[in-house]
Amino acid sequence: MNQQNFRLPKRRDGQKTFDKIIDTAKKLFSKKGYLATSINEIIEKSGVATGTFYIYFDDKFALYSYILAKYRKLIRKTLSEAIRDAETRYEKERLGLRAFLKFAWEDPLAYRIIWESMFVDKSLFKEYYETFSHDYVRQLNHAVEQREVRDDVDLETLSYILMGVSNFVGLQVLFRDTLTDKDLDDICDEVMKILDHGMFK
Numbered sequence: 001m002n003q004q005n006f007r008l009p010k011r012r013d014g015q016k017t018f019d020k021i022i023d024t025a026k027k028l029f030s031k032k033g034y035l036a037t038s039i040n041e042i043i044e045k046s047g048v049a050t051g052t053f054y055i056y057f058d059d060k061f062a063l064y065s066y067i068l069a070k071y072r073k074l075i076r077k078t079l080s081e082a083i084r085d086a087e088t089r090y091e092k093e094r095l096g097l098r099a100f101l102k103f104a105w106e107d108p109l110a111y112r113i114i115w116e117s118m119f120v121d122k123s124l125f126k127e128y129y130e131t132f133s134h135d136y137v138r139q140l141n142h143a144v145e146q147r148e149v150r151d152d153v154d155l156e157t158l159s160y161i162l163m164g165v166s167n168f169v170g171l172q173v174l175f176r177d178t179l180t181d182k183d184l185d186d187i188c189d190e191v192m193k194i195l196d197h198g199m200f201k
Contacts, residue, residue, distance in 0.1 A: 005062035007055065018056055021046045022070075025063050030109040034064055034120045065124060068117055071110050072128055076135070078103050089143035093195065097166055098188045104170040105179050111170070133159045165191060 009018045024046040028037040039060050043053050057063045082099035083092040104111065118125040136159035143149040149158075169191055173179060 005058045006066050007057075009056065014055075017046075017048055017052060021048060021053060021056065021063070022067060026067060026109050026113065029064065029067070029116070030112040033112075034060075034116055061121070064113075064117075064120060067113060068124060068128060071114060072131065075100065075103060075110075076132075089140075089146070089148040090192070090196070092139070093162070094188050094192050097169070097191060098184055100166050101170055101173045101184055101187065105173050108174055111174065129160075129163065132163060136162065165195075 009015045021042065025037070025042050028042060028045065037060070039053065040050075042060070042063070043050055046053075057066070078099050079096045082095045086092045086095050114128065115125075117128060133156060137155045140149055140155045140158060144151050144155070169187060172187065173184075176183070
């Protein structure tokens with residue numbers, strides 16, 4: 001995130017206004033898309049003055065970039081907390097997947113905003129997934145050293161395979177009208193069955 005494009009609030013009342021702008025923008029970006037959403041619409045729906053918006057953000061792109069970066073940090077934090085006490089790579093994959101699916105279910109706006117970044121600014125989209133991949137490779141490399149993961153596969157490719165599984169199983173979750181903890185566990189068990197035993201006989 002470019003520190004010059006946004007400014008964080010310094011007071012509590014400013015934080016409430018800042019959060020209101022963020023929440024409004026997330027809903028509008030998710031519903032209408034980035035290009036079809038104007039700054040004036042964000043300002044109007046937020047109920048803030050025009051000048052107030054520019055106290056915090058230089059433009060719409062700065063606001064969008066901020067939201068995307070916040071999602072990246074929030075998802076990484078959610079996954080880190082979920083796998084914190086896991087001892088094996090298998091456990092970490094399952095717990096991480098479950099945490100991601102639950103996150104996607106509880107905040108479906110994230111999908112539209114994250115994936116649209118490919119069309120808003122390709123470098124943002126690339127940075128988003130490359131950052132995840134680099135961290136994933138580091139963890140997978142440790143698992144290879146511990147002889148938990150095979151050493152004859154390219155770990156960068158494997159990281160994208162695993163992210164792809166999470167992303168599209170996430171769609172499976174989002175397409176449901178209801179979701180219980182049992183549903184989450186059953187879906188995760190099926191994914192881990194494939195990861196553990198492979199697809200082909």
